[in-house]
Amino acid sequence: MKLIDINVMLNHPVYQKDTTPDAIAKIIDADGVNAAVVSSLKPLASLDFDAGNKAASEFVKKDPKKLFGFAIVNPIKLNQLETAMKILPFKGVRLSPNFMWIEYSEAMVPLIEFAAKQKMAIHVSVTPERPSNMKMCAEIAERFPNTPVIMGQIWTPYTWVEASALSRGYKNIFLEVGFATTKSIEDAVEVAGASKLIFGSGFPNMRPKAAVEIVKLASISESDRDLIFWKNASSLLGISV
Amino acid sequence: MIIDDHTHFPISDPIWPDEWRKADFMIKSMDQWGIDKSIVVCTDPINGGDYKVGNQKVYDVVKQYPDRLIGFAWIHPTQSEGIEVALQEARRCVKERGFKGLKLHPCTEMYSYASKEYCYPIIEESIKLQVPVFCHTGDPATCPYSGSVLIADLADRYPDAKLILGHLGHRRWNDAIWAVKKRDNLMLDTSFGQTSAITVAVRTLGADRIMMGSDWPINSFGASTGHMKGAFIRDEERQKLMGDNAAEYLRLK
Numbered sequence: 499m500k501l502i503d504i505n506v507m508l509n510h511p512v513y514q515k516d517t518t519p520d521a522i523a524k525i526i527d528a529d530g531v532n533a534a535v536v537s538s539l540k541p542l543a544s545l546d547f548d549a550g551n552k553a554a555s556e557f558v559k560k561d562p563k564k565l566f567g568f569a570i571v572n573p574i575k576l577n578q579l580e581t582a583m584k585i586l587p588f589k590g591v592r593l594s595p596n597f598m599w600i601e602y603s604e605a606m607v608p609l610i611e612f613a614a615k616q617k618m619a620i621h622v623s624v625t626p627e628r629p630s631n632m633k634m635c636a637e638i639a640e641r642f643p644n645t646p647v648i649m650g651q652i653w654t655p656y657t658w659v660e661a662s663a664l665s666r667g668y669k670n671i672f673l674e675v676g677f678a679t680t681k682s683i684e685d686a687v688e689v690a691g692a693s694k695l696i697f698g699s700g701f702p703n704m705r706p707k708a709a710v711e712i713v714k715l716a717s718i719s720e721s722d723r724d725l726i727f728w729k730n731a732s733s734l735l736g737i738s739v
Numbered sequence: 740m741i742i743d744d745h746t747h748f749p750i751s752d753p754i755w756p757d758e759w760r761k762a763d764f765m766i767k768s769m770d771q772w773g774i775d776k777s778i779v780v781c782t783d784p785i786n787g788g789d790y791k792v793g794n795q796k797v798y799d800v801v802k803q804y805p806d807r808l809i810g811f812a813w814i815h816p817t818q819s820e821g822i823e824v825a826l827q828e829a830r831r832c833v834k835e836r837g838f839k840g841l842k843l844h845p846c847t848e849m850y851s852y853a854s855k856e857y858c859y860p861i862i863e864e865s866i867k868l869q870v871p872v873f874c875h876t877g878d879p880a881t882c883p884y885s886g887s888v889l890i891a892d893l894a895d896r897y898p899d900a901k902l903i904l905g906h907l908g909h910r911r912w913n914d915a916i917w918a919v920k921k922r923d924n925l926m927l928d929t930s931f932g933q934t935s936a937i938t939v940a941v942r943t944l945g946a947d948r949i950m951m952g953s954d955w956p957i958n959s960f961g962a963s964t965g966h967m968k969g970a971f972i973r974d975e976e977r978q979k980l981m982g983d984n985a986a987e988y989l990r991l992k
Contacts, residue, residue, distance in 0.1 A: 601913055626880035628910040632888050633917040656883030663853055663892035689853070 500724075500739045502731040503706050504535040504568075505621075505650055505676055505698030508554055511543035513702045519557045522701070526564075529706035532728070532739040535698075537568040537592055537621075547571050547578045555586035566737060568592050568621055574605040576612055583616060589735045590619035590648070594631050602634035610638055610645070619646040619735060621674075626657045632664055639668040646734050650674040651700050658682035665690040672734070675726060676700035676709055683716040683726075692722035696730045742985040743769075743777040743960065745873065745905065745930045745952030748808075749796055751786045759956045762800045766807060772960035775982070776991070778952075780811045780842045780873070790815040791828055798836045809989065810838040811873055816857040817848045826864050833868045839989050840903075841865055844875040844885075851884035852893050862893060862900050871901035871988070873928065876908050876915065887911060891918035894925050901988075906954070907932030907940065916940050919948060926988060929980065930954040934969040937980075946976035950985045 506526070510517040517539075526534050536557060541550035551569045558565040569588040571578040582588055591613050594600055613620060620638055624631045632649075639647045647670055652661045658678060665671040666689050673686055676698045686695055697713065699706040713726055728739055749760040758764045769777060779801065781793025790813045801810040812832035816825040832838040843852075843861060850857040852874065865872045874893075877885045887908040894902050905928045908915025912932060919925045920943055927944065929937055930952030940949055953963035967981055985991070 627878045628913060630878070630886075630888075630911050630914055632886075632911075633914045636917060636921075654879050654883075656879030656886075659851055659853060659884060660879065660886045660888040664888050667892065667895060 499530070500728040501531050501706070501710065502533045502535075502697060502728045502737055502739055503531045503699050503701070504648070504696055504731050504735070505674055506534045506536045506701045506706075508536050508538040508557055509540040509550065510702055511539060516702045519560070522557070523561075525701060525705065529710070531706050533564050533566065533737050535566045535568055535589060535735070535737075537570050539570070541570055547575070548581055551578075551582040551588070552585060555582075558586060566735065568619075571609065573600055573609055574603075576609045579609055579612055588618065589737070590621050592621040592623070592650075594622050594629075594634065601629050602637045607641075610642060614642045614645045619648055621648045621650050623651040624649050624657060624661060626654050630657075630660075632660060635671055636664060636668065639671045643670055646670050646672055648672045648674055648696060648698075650698060651676055652682075653677055655679045655682050658686060662686040662689040665694045672696050672730070674698035674700075675713060676704055678712060680712055680716045683713060684718060687716075687718050687722055692718065692725045693730060695726045696734065697727050740775045740982045740986055740991075741773055741964075742951070742982040742991070743774050743953050743955065743963065744903070744928050744950040744985050746777040746779050746955040747782045747957065748779045748800055749781070750956055751782045751788055751793070755956070762803055765955070766804060768955065768960055769807065772964050774960050774964075776807055776809060777955070778809045778811055778839070778873075778985075778989075781813050784813055784815045784818075785844065785847045790818065794828065794832055794838075798832075798838075801837075809991075810836065811840040811842045812838045813842045813844070814861055815848050816861055817850050822857060822860055826860060829861065829864050829868065833870050838870070840871040840873060842873040842875070846875070846877055846882035846885040852889035853884070858893070859896070862897050862902075865901070866897065866899045871903055871926070873903045873905055875905045876911075877906075878909055878911050882909070887914040887918045890925070891922060894918070894922040898924055900924055902926070903928050903950070905952070906930050907936055912936040912940070916943050920944055926950060926984075928952040929966070930963060931958060932966060934966045934971075937966055937970040938972060941970065941972045941976055941980070946972065946979040947984060949980050950988065951981045
């Protein structure tokens with residue numbers, strides 16, 4: 499079985515010792531992850547986005563065939579993404595990780611345009627409460643139909659029901675399976691199709707191995723499981739495993 | 740004419756004051772705050788009661804005050820008699836009793852707006868009956884299966900349905916405004932909406948697709964009219980929200 503994990507968090511401010519580069523490298527190996535997309539959560543506490551993206555790039559450069567990066571920026575600061583792309587060709591950008599509450603507005607468009615030109619994915623964490631960021635995903639997906647929008651960290655099975663319905667309506671909205679239940683995955687495959695689901699554990703909140711087991715227990719076909727575990731990420735982000 | 744698009748009568752939970760269960764108290768409250776007409780729905784089902792009994796109470800009070808109250812029928816498709824009885828109740832309330840719309844409240848009745856078995860048939864019936872459906876909203880943390888995104892999906896699946904997105908999406912009003920903006924068959928109800936959200940809604944959607952509601956007596960007429968008066972919108976927009984839109988939507992003119 500091949501596995502690409504698109505959501506591994508480096509330098510998590512709350513779980514610092516679990517999310518050092520060395521600690522993450524061990525987890526990735528132990529849990530059978532063939533390729534991982536990492537992002538540094540350091541700026542969520544420090545607000546030093548350049549330092550966070552630099553930390554992610556340094557980690558990725560240690561094993562560039564296995565490690566890839568998503569940048570984290572303030573969504574209205576184009577210069578932060580431009581700076582990040584000068585130090586590493588990040589595969590995507592996280593616009594609203596949990597704990598950074600900012601809503602979609604025209605002020606974000608220059609940064610998203612830049613990301614679209616760079617063929618980056620947009621990763622948006624969604625939440626059960628306001629700001630859910632679902633509107634943000636829909637607005638971006640509609641305006642940038644060729645840019646993949648990944649709804650990440652979909653907490654609660656009830657939020658999954660909404661996220662799946664939204665994904666159904668947009669060919670470029672994808673659903674990250676970290677924190678999904680088996681039923682959420684089965685429903686999402688039925689409503690949106692397996693081509694819309696993408697594996698991301700959200701480590702350190704969830705071990706990749708645990709997230710894998712949830713996908714394995716879902717009543718879906720083996721070909722759907724392959725799409726979720728690695729094929730969708732491979733084609734969306736251009737990662738070979 | 741000032742119209743409140745969402746009130747409850749009689750309030751069934753015994754924690755509330757007895758006077759809230761008296762029709763003349765409701766009418767006096769409407770008078771106090773200048774409300775000419777109110778759409779009224781029962782509350783029995785959220786307190787474990789039979790929705791049909793609640794609809795009967797609404798029918799009785801509307802008969803008592805036909806110039807002031809407009810009935811919407813609460814439909815509880817997961818109650819034990821099943822979906823066919825729910826559809827019969829919808830038909831009976833609209834065709835025989837003059838109710839002007841239906842109301843759905845999935846999170847307390849354990850179904851989803853995405854349910855083929857329980858929700859879609861009600862929406863299909865509403866299209867046949869040519870009445871709107873008031874859709875309760877809540878965020879998944881506290882009121883699952885009832886979010887604006889699911890109502891948007893329902894509106895996409897049923898372009899001929901007339902759906903009222905209730906409570907301005909609750910805390911997730913940004914999703915509610917987005918949903919209504921993209922879909923002509925959605926109207927937005929402001930009950931529980933704050934001044935700021937109402938202002939953003941009008942500036943985003945214009946003033947033609949928003950109706951004032953209070954959720955009385957859970958929220959007072961004073962609060963809903965106060966938010967209207969406090970919203971940073973023009974007087975002519977305010978008048979549309981506070982009555983003109985509902986009158987046109989329900990063909991009361």
